[in-house]
Amino acid sequence: MARAAGLLLLAVVVMSSYEIARPAAESLFVGVHGVENIPKAWLAVALGVTVTVGVYNRVVCWLRLDRLFAGAALVSALLLVGIQAARAAEVPGYAVLFYVWKDVYIVVLVEAFWSIANQLFDRKSARRMYGLFCAAGSIGGIAGARLLRWGTAEWGTEDAIWLVVPLLVAGSVLAVVLGAATPIPAPAGKNRVDLGQGISLLRGSSYLALLLLLVLFGQLLMNLLDYQFQDIAAQAYPETDARTMAVSKVYETISYGALGLQLTTALIVRVVGVRGVLTGVPALFGAASMALFFSPVFLVAAATKVTSKVLDYSVFRAAKEMLYLPLSYAEKTQGKALIDILTYRLAKGGTALLIQGLLALGLAAVVAPMSVAVAVAWGVIAVLLVRCYRARVAQGLTSDVA
Numbered sequence: 001m002a003r004a005a006g007l008l009l010l011a012v013v014v015m016s017s018y019e020i021a022r023p024a025a026e027s028l029f030v031g032v033h034g035v036e037n038i039p040k041a042w043l044a045v046a047l048g049v050t051v052t053v054g055v056y057n058r059v060v061c062w063l064r065l066d067r068l069f070a071g072a073a074l075v076s077a078l079l080l081v082g083i084q085a086a087r088a089a090e091v092p093g094y095a096v097l098f099y100v101w102k103d104v105y106i107v108v109l110v111e112a113f114w115s116i117a118n119q120l121f122d123r124k125s126a127r128r129m130y131g132l133f134c135a136a137g138s139i140g141g142i143a144g145a146r147l148l149r150w151g152t153a154e155w156g157t158e159d160a161i162w163l164v165v166p167l168l169v170a171g172s173v174l175a176v177v178l179g180a181a182t183p184i185p186a187p188a189g190k191n192r193v194d195l196g197q198g199i200s201l202l203r204g205s206s207y208l209a210l211l212l213l214l215v216l217f218g219q220l221l222m223n224l225l226d227y228q229f230q231d232i233a234a235q236a237y238p239e240t241d242a243r244t245m246a247v248s249k250v251y252e253t254i255s256y257g258a259l260g261l262q263l264t265t266a267l268i269v270r271v272v273g274v275r276g277v278l279t280g281v282p283a284l285f286g287a288a289s290m291a292l293f294f295s296p297v298f299l300v301a302a303a304t305k306v307t308s309k310v311l312d313y314s315v316f317r318a319a320k321e322m323l324y325l326p327l328s329y330a331e332k333t334q335g336k337a338l339i340d341i342l343t344y345r346l347a348k349g350g351t352a353l354l355i356q357g358l359l360a361l362g363l364a365a366v367v368a369p370m371s372v373a374v375a376v377a378w379g380v381i382a383v384l385l386v387r388c389y390r391a392r393v394a395q396g397l398t399s400d401v402a
Helices: 002-033 035-059 065-088 094-120 123-155 157-181 195-203 206-236 240-262 265-294 298-322 329-360 364-396
Strands: none
Touching: 002 035, 002 094, 002 123, 002 157, 002 206, 002 240, 035 065, 035 094, 035 206, 035 329, 065 094, 065 157, 094 123, 094 157, 094 298, 094 329, 123 157, 123 240, 123 265, 123 298, 157 240, 206 240, 206 265, 206 298, 206 329, 206 364, 240 265, 240 298, 265 298, 265 364, 329 364
16 A cells, blocks of 8 residues: 555645746747757757667666665756756757756656556556556646746746746655565666666567667657647747647646546456557558648647647556566566656657758658658557567466456
8 A cells, every 4th residue: 555655645746847848948949949959959959868768778777766766856856957957048049948957857857657566566557557647647647737837926936947847856755665665576686787788688589679669659659749739839829838738738738638548457457458559649640640731820729739749648558568577676666767768758869860851851741641651650569569468477477358
C-alpha cells in the first residue's frame, strides 16, 4: 500500500512540474528564436540527452533507484535556478537552455519512476496499477497547467517557471520517503556501466532492438505532428504570453483526456490485449496526421496533438511498460535507459534533420503523408514485438496476455 501511495504522489508532483515547464519553455523559445529554429533546438536536445544517458547508466549500476530519482530531481531544480540566473543576466541562448532542460529532466525522472515501479510490481499487479500511475500523472498535469496560467497572468511566462523548483524539491523528498517506507531492490553489483555496455546489451537482444524501434518510430511520428502544431500555434498566437496560455490549455485538455483513458487502462488492455493497444495506436496516429494535412488550422492541430498525446500517455504507455516486465534487472535499467531516455530524445534530432532537409528542398507538404508511412512501419514493428513478448512470457511466466 505504501509503495503504491508513494508512487501515485510522485507521479502527481513530477507531471505537475512538467506541465509548467513544457508550455513555458516552448513558448519562450518560439518568442525568442522563432518556430523555424525548433529543429535546431531538437538537435541540442539530442546532444544533451546523449551525455545524460551516459551519466545515468553509470549511476544506475551502483545507486538505488529511489536515491537516483531524488538526486536527479534536486539536480534538475538547481539547473533551473542556474538557467533563470542566466536569463536575468541576459545571457544569450537562455531560451535554448530552457528548451533542452525541460526535455532532458522529465525523461530522466519519468524513466527512473517507471524503473522503480517495474522493480516493485509484478505483471499481475502492474495491470491494475500502471493505469492509475498514469492517471495520477494526468491529475498532476491538470494542476500544473492551471498553476502555469495563473503564474503567467500574475508574473509573465519567464517568472512563472519558478513554480517548478518547489515541485522538484518535493519530488526529491517523496522519493526519499518512498525508499524508507518500502524495500526497493539494490543494483545487482557495483560494476561500472557506460554507454557502450548499454549498447552491447541492446545488440545482444532482438527483443530490446524491437523495443528501441517501437520507441524510435513512435517518437518520430509524434515529433512530426508536434512541429506542425508549433508552427500553426505560432501563427495563431504571435505574442508570447498569449501563446503560453493557449498551448497550456491544449496540454490541460490532453491531461483530462489521458485521465479518462488511464482510469480504464486495465480494462482496455484486458479487452483488446497488449497487441491490440500497440497496433491500434499507430493506426489512430496515422488518421490524425492525415486530418492535419487536409486542414492545417489551429483547432485541428490542437485536436491532433491532443489525440496523439492522450493515447501516448495512457494505454500505449501502460502497454509499453509491460513489455519490460519479463526482462532482467540489467535490461530493465541499463537497456531501458538506452531505449526510453536516449532514443526518445535522439528521435528529436533525427526529426530535426529530416524537417530541415524537407524545408531546404521545398518539400514541407510531404510531412503529413510521410507521417502516415511512419505510422504503418510503427504498427508492423509493434506486431513483431508483441510476438517476442508473448514468447518471453511463455518461457518463464504463466501468460494471460492477448
